[in-house]
Amino acid sequence: MDTIQKYPMTTSGYDDMQEELRTLKSVERPAVIKAIAVAREHGDLSENAEYHAARERQSFIEGRIAEIEDKISRAEVIDVSKLSGKRVQFGATVTIADEDTDEETTYQIVGEHEADVTKGRLSIAAPIARALIGKSVGDSVEVVTPRGQKDYEIIKVRFK
DSSP states (O other), X not given: OOOOOOEEEEHHHHHHHHHHHHXXXXXXXXXXXXXHHHHHTTSOGGGOHHXXXXXXXXXXXXXXXXXXXXXXXXXXXXXXXXXXXXXXXXXXXXXXXXXXXXXEEEEEEEOGGGOBGGGTEEETXXXXXXXXXXXXXXXXXXXXXXXXXXXXXXXXXXXX
């Protein structure tokens, strides 16, 4: 029997996904339908670049809508504000220090679709996140990165 894959996500990640879906359905979809209609008026569709570009955009939008609706239907929304403790788990904001350089970095561990390293949001599937899960403040973790093994110490764990 197949088990349905759940998508863990934070409340804010779920809200962001709902907003993207709303925008796609109420803004992007009508705009591309209008663009297709306008391009059709220009005649021969076989050589109409505007028409083909609009149809390609429509295909992308419909695919993205289907993808988001699927993830929303299988979302396991976790309200991080209701979590607490000293162990790293999904939703935790973790400050780690590189044991070689003492450089500190802070990440929040989030669902795959809401990950953005530039914003300090690390996917639960990332090697660093997998190494941190279940560990506590003061623990050292070894992470194998593309540039080799790195050792980190967990400085702080909080839930916000």
